[in-house]
Amino acid sequence: MKKYKDFVCVGFAFALSTVSCEAKNDAKIHVSQLGYTPNSDKKAMVVPDGKVDSFYLCDAASGKICYRGKLSPKKYWDLSGEDLQWADFSSYDKSGEYYLSVGGKKSYNFTISSKAYDDLTLWAHKTFYLWRCGIDCTEEFSNFHGQSYAHKAGHxxxxxxxxxxxxxxxxxxxxxxxxxxxxxxAGDYGKYTVNSAIALESMLMSAEAFPSFYKNFDMEIPESTNNTVDVLDEAMYNLEWMLTLIDTVDGCVAHKVTTKRFVPMVLPAETNVQRYMIGKSTATNYGFAAIMAKASRLYKNNPDYPDFSEKAMRYAKRAYEWAEKNPGIIFHNPDSIGTGSYTARFPEQFRFWADVELYLATKDKKYIDLTAIDTFQYDVPTWQLPASFALMSLIVGVENNMVDGDLKKKTELHFDKLANLLYDRMEKDPGRFPLFKFEWGSNGGLANAGTILLLQYKKTGDKKYLKAAQDITTYMIGRNATGYCFVTGFGQKSPMFIHDRRSTGDGIAVPVPGLLAGGPTLDAIRDCDTYVYNYDHPKSEYPTREYPARAYNDEICSYSTNEVAINWSAPFLMLLAGINENSK
Structure with a gap:
């Protein structure tokens, strides 16, 4: 693409600074609504209205042109059903507040600033405090820009x-x-072992992969005054619950703690329906073993939690032994139960994950079968398919000199293939989308893709991977086909009617902040046709039932696109931690 000279908005006699951007707001210029860091790639997605070939970066206060550039050639994106052009102003790095003007239309205002994501990063982490079960979330730790999200304990x-x-x-x-x-x-009040382990994997890996960021990062939670980094304090709140799930007699780990059916859309303290410990499965036990082994390693010799490491390892081994003796047990909801099933149909992936974490924690080679790492087709991990989490954990181990020999060679080989698979998809796709498809929880998948690219950047030093991760971040906060910043409480257009009982029940207009909506998918587009909840809000139609990139519905009934979940928010906080550590 031909590059145009960039201009400072003041100081040049001949410059474009004397020219004003006369433009009207338009929803078809998709920018990062929270802005860009100065040294990052800065791209905007444009759905052209007629024939246009240029764009202008304009000062938000004065309307003066600071930079002009040429739009990329028009390409059709079959996932959104639209022609797309791209505005690339990466070379412009002056801090300030701006908007883009294209063909007489303008984008939302955005900033270029080294602090563009600071508040977002805080609340992507802090929202886990508001997810805590069984405690009063107090005003001291629940205040978002003057609005309290405090609530009484439930369950x-x-x-x-x-x-x-x-x-x-x-x-x-x-x-x-x-x-x-x-x-x-998620948006319900259940506690699920499989998904808890998945979310904790991202959170603990974030602490291990980006220690410089966390060293002085204050999450403003009750434990912030101790000597442990805050993200590990928050993780501990869930780890200690998970320890209650194991039967210490035989090592069997329960699958979930929920009611028999989902409760109404009310605050936690407003429901007292009986709760049950439900189910067991091979994958549940392996997932428990994996995360307890990892936690045992990361909390070893931690004076704030002096007894945890030994206990976690002991329980990890017991859970692993039970799974080995009970292969092939797949959990399905009993007839009397209607809460989330988290049916993990591939226990071999969970076993590989457990083997890797137990090996990294113990260095016992009985857990490592070098042929196992070659067994899987690696892609973005999900709660059903965690083998790539194991590979990510290994690559962090390589960087920390914990993995060597043939295992190191195989790890680097497979991780290179995975990172380049995602990078190549982005480069070839007209919408710069790195996933195989828009699956349920597509935003969580994107966050995981971004973390993989960040780990590849740490490994290779090649900035193309960092820039790709930065680009994924901007997608999630506005630079996408829906025009939404998918994080509650942030951006000029963000979810207002998420599928979340706390946010519906608290009577506050803006949902609980810092939550990542699931995002576009066509997997269950009839959820708003068949489900009715106790809220007074007219339902709207999905914007499309054909193009997945735009199949997002900001309605409480849309649990398929607008629910929130810990396994989506956890990789998102890891993505932001890595972006902050590497982009300032």
Whole structure:
């Protein structure tokens, strides 16, 4: 693409600074609504209205032109059903507030600033505090720009009934157990072992991969005054709950703690329906073993949690042994249960993940089969397919000199292939989309893709991977076919009616801040046709039932596109931590 000279808005006698951007607002110029850091790639997605070939970067206060550039040639994006052009102003790095003008239309205002993502990064982390089960979330730690999101504790979970599906050697059906704490999983009030392990993997990996960022990062949570980095304090709140799930007699780990059916859209303290410990499966045990082994390593010799590391490793091994003795057990909801199933159909992926984490924690080679790493087709990890999380953990181990020999060679080979698969998809796709498809929770998949590219940048030093990760970040905060910043409380156009019981029940117009909406997908576009919840808001139609990149519906009923979940928010906070560590 032909490059135009960039201009400072003042100081040049002949310059474009004397020219004003006369433009009207237009929803078809998609920018990062929170802006760009000065040294990042800066791109905007334009859906052209007629024939246009130039764009202008304009000072938001004066309207004067600061930079002009040529739009890329028009290309059709079959995932959005639109012609696209790109405005690239990466070479412009002057801090300030701007908008883009294209063909007489203008974008939302945005900043170029080294602090563009500071508040977003804080709340992407801090929102996990507001997900805590069983405690009062107090105003001191719940204030967002003057609005309190404090709420009373719900679900103490000290009288949980063991469902017949969870019965094990030391836990009889119908007996009661204590299972307090942990995070609510998503828009409901369930606590799920598989998804908790997945979310914790991203959170703990973030702490390990980006220690410089976390060294002085204050999440403003109750534990912030101790000596542990805050992200590990927050993770501990969920880890301690997970320890309640194992039967110490035989090592069986329960699959979830929920009610029998989803409860109404009210605050946690406003529902007291009986809760149950439900289910067991091979994958559940392997996932528990994986995250406890990882946590045992990261909290070793931590004076704030002196007994945790040894206990976590002991329970990890017990859970692993149970899974080895009970292969092929797949959890499905019993007839009496209607909460999330998290049916993990590929326990071999969970076993590989557990093997990797146990090896990294113990250095016991019995956990590593060098042929296993060649077994999987690696792509962006999901809660169903965590093998790529194991590969990511290994590559962090390589960077920290914990992996060597043939295992190191194989790890680097497979990780290079994975990172380049994602990078090449972005470069070839007209919409710069790195995933195989817009699956349910596409924003979580994008966040995971971004973290993989960041780890590849750390490994190689090649800035093309960092720029790709930066580009993914801008997608999630506005530079996408829907025009939404997908994070609640941020941007000029963000989700207002997310599928989240706290946000619906609190009576506050703006949802709980810092939550990442699931994002576009065509996987379940009839959710708003068939589900009715207790809220007074007219339902709108999906904008499309044909083009997945635009298939997003900001409605409470749209659990497929507009729910929130810990396994989507966790890689998003990791992505932002890495961007902050490497982009300032």
């Amino acid at each position: 103490p979970d000290v009288n949980v009934i063991v469902h017949p599906s969870a019965e094990s050697a030391g836990r009889k059906a119908g007996s009661t157990v204590k299972s307090p704490g942990g995070w609510y999983d």
